[in-house]
Amino acid sequence: MLSPIKVLLVEDSPVATIVLKRILDASPEIQVVGTASNGLEALELIPKLQPEVICTDLNMAQMNGLEFTREVMKKYPRPILIISASVQAKDTQNVFELMKAGALDIFPKPIGGLASDYDRLGNELIAKVKVLSGVKVFTRHQRLGGIETAEHRPSKKNYQLPIHNYQLSSKNLNSHTIKLLAVGASTGGPQALHSIISKFPANLPVPVICIQHISEGFLQGLVEWLGFESKLPVKIAGFGEWPQAGIVYFPPEKRHLELDAQGRFIYSEAASEAGHCPSVTVTFKSVASFYGRGAAGVLLTGMGRDGAEGMLAIARAGGLTIAQSEASCVVFGMPKEAIALGAVQHVLPVSAIAPLLLAKLKV
Structure with missing residues (x-):
């Protein structure tokens, strides 16, 4: 016992x-x-x-x-x-x-x-x-200015997944032209999102969509806090709105965020396979369908498997996929599931995700 x-x-x-x-x-x-x-x-x-x-x-x-x-x-x-x-x-x-x-x-x-x-x-x-x-x-x-480093302490679970097994074989990993960045997170996500979004410059040349599992009533607070802490405007995506470069979007509470045939934001309420609404996978699949090779997906710390199938959809469409490393996750659930599907090209500590994206965006 x-x-x-x-x-x-x-x-x-x-x-x-x-x-x-x-x-x-x-x-x-x-x-x-x-x-x-x-x-x-x-x-x-x-x-x-x-x-x-x-x-x-x-x-x-x-x-x-x-x-x-x-x-x-x-x-x-x-x-x-x-x-x-x-x-x-x-x-x-x-x-x-x-x-x-x-x-x-x-x-x-x-x-x-x-x-x-x-x-x-x-x-x-x-x-x-x-x-x-x-x-x-x-x-x-x-x-001065905040948290500098994080020293890993072992968790009760040790998944023993070597990073060299995570890499997708692809001839064109360095030729991605990112047109939209989609980020998914759950437990521990606000800290991880802050770590990434706060590093983006005001002239970021692509839109960013973030899906964060969060208790009802706290979404607007998260949006306001990230907006205050970053150089980019952060907002709830408006129905029928086209994603604009240099803006960070979240879905409204209890709605999935998708793109229509013209690339405009639409909402849906259908239950996702992972049981979350909004769902990371629902948004990632829609982004993959519309943007194809221009899609970039980042899956951060979180329990469960929401986002794994969505990451696979982005990878199959030729887009860029990044998962947060176990050592820097609060809960290595969602990234682990995406890695297990073979959907991840890069496994990185959260501190290295924004620099890689900015290098690929040439910002």
């Missing part, structure tokens, strides 16, 4: 601590090994308790959740779930600053704050902790 997932709970409200501990301890797969009332206390407990997942509030005295997340990722990197009333869909800056600092997911506290409100969301909280217990984490080395 597997050992339970060890969780450290950091929360300054005694009532919330009792309720959250009761919910988590109700799962036989989870054990709350310690509690702390602020970040400073928690930092002292981490080396003693060795938790596998940290659940922390945001607004706390002495050291808040954002400062605590930064310190954890520098000293004791491990998956962090933010549980706070200040990470609702309207709290764009809080949510994505926390993700930029290294937090992997958020769990908005119920507005009412009653124990019964928490109980209704208990299964969702338990599911999030279970997911985070198996993902990779990195040590963040700070410098």
